[in-house]
Amino acid sequence: MDLIIPTISQGLLWSLLAIGVYITFRVLDIADLTVEGSFPLGAATAAACLVAGWSPIPSMIAAAFAGMLGGVVTGILCTKLKIPALLAGILTMIALYSVNLHIMGKANLSLLQVDTVFSLYAISGMSQANMILIIGLITVVLTAVGCYLFFGTEIGAAIRATGCNPHMIRANGVNTDITIILGLLLSNALVALSGALVAQANGFADVGMGVGTIVIGLASVIIGEVLFGTRSFKNCLISVILGSIAYRAVIAIVLQMGMPPNDLKLFTAILVAAALSMPLFQSKFNKRKAAKN
Incomplete structure (x- = not known):
């Protein structure tokens, strides 16, 4: 129990990042490094x-x-200045490093002596781990419901159509520049909200805490899709959230087994590569099975 609650709590907080990555990676079909x-x-x-x-x-x-x-900013670089989406995200990411230093005034900002959302609204007698779990669950549920309702509207459907077939949606009179910018805006708002919650849960904000977050987000998305399916948009949102929790569970297990923390990024990269390549191996396996029959 000592390991389960913190693992689920961290998975919920990071699932907002995973939903943001899902919006760009799957909905808009853009690899956004912002x-x-x-x-x-x-x-x-x-x-x-x-x-x-x-x-x-x-x-x-x-x-x-x-x-x-x-x-x-990434959307404008991508749509108005015609910079490739991947490069636009990299440029914004690099620029934000300096912006973050200016906002904090230094590389690391401690929150240990500050009232956070987890301490200020803590119920008397409840541990911080349980409070993180409750607030994380409430935030994720509200976010998932909001995303589901939004992407069911005309604007949301236009964003989804932009990722599926931009030529078709442009032929219907939709400005795809606007839909791409809106998608990137929503995605990075969720990612930033995830960062705000994680910083409060950890007790500090660090300028380097974003390193590898795109891989973590992709890992959550891919693991969720592989384990829980993609039958509908609602199912995809649930899969991403559960995938984030599953990823955190895998990390907790391998750490308990003795993996050095310095190897976590390498492990995550290998895990994502393996998950992404699974459809290829499954296709080859099915072909060989059919050939034998």
């Missing part, structure tokens, strides 16, 4: 606001808004 900058941007913004005396909710709203701006 998340490596917008995740610490959300953490830095929330931490700076909390240290300045803001209450947790406005601090997280400010973090999400900062993430939106990061997504808009």
Whole structure:
């Protein structure tokens, strides 16, 4: 039980990042590396606001808004300046490193002596681990329901259609530049919100905490799709959330088995590569099976 609750709690907090990555990677069909900058941007913004005396909710709203701006910058570089999406994300990510340093004033900002969303709203007698679990669950449920409802609207459907067939949606009179920017805006807002929550849970914000977040997000998406399926958009959202928890569970297990923490990034990269290559191996296996029959 000592390991289960923190694992699920961290999985829920990071699932917001996974949903953001899912929106760009699967819905828009864009490999967006902005998340490596917008995740610490959300953490830095929330931490700076909390240290300045803001209450947790406005601090997280400010973090999400900062993430939106990061997504808009990438969207403008991609659509208006015709810079390839991958390169646009890299440029924004690099720029946000300096922005995050300016927001915090230094490379690391401690929140140990500051009231966070987990301490300020803690129920008397409840441990912080349980509070992280409850607030994480509430936030993820509200986010997932909001995304499901939004992508069922006309604007949301246009964003999904942009990723599926941009030529068709343009032929129907939709400005795909706007839909791409909106998708990137929403994605990075969720990523920044995830960063704000993770920073408060960990007790600090660090300028380097975004390194490898794109791989973590992809791992959650791929693991969720492989284990829980992609039958519908609602199923995809649930799969991504459960995939994030499953990824955290895998990390906790391998750490308990004695894997050095320094090897986690390598392990995650191998895990994602293996998950991405599974359809290929499955196809070859099915062909060989059919040939034998």
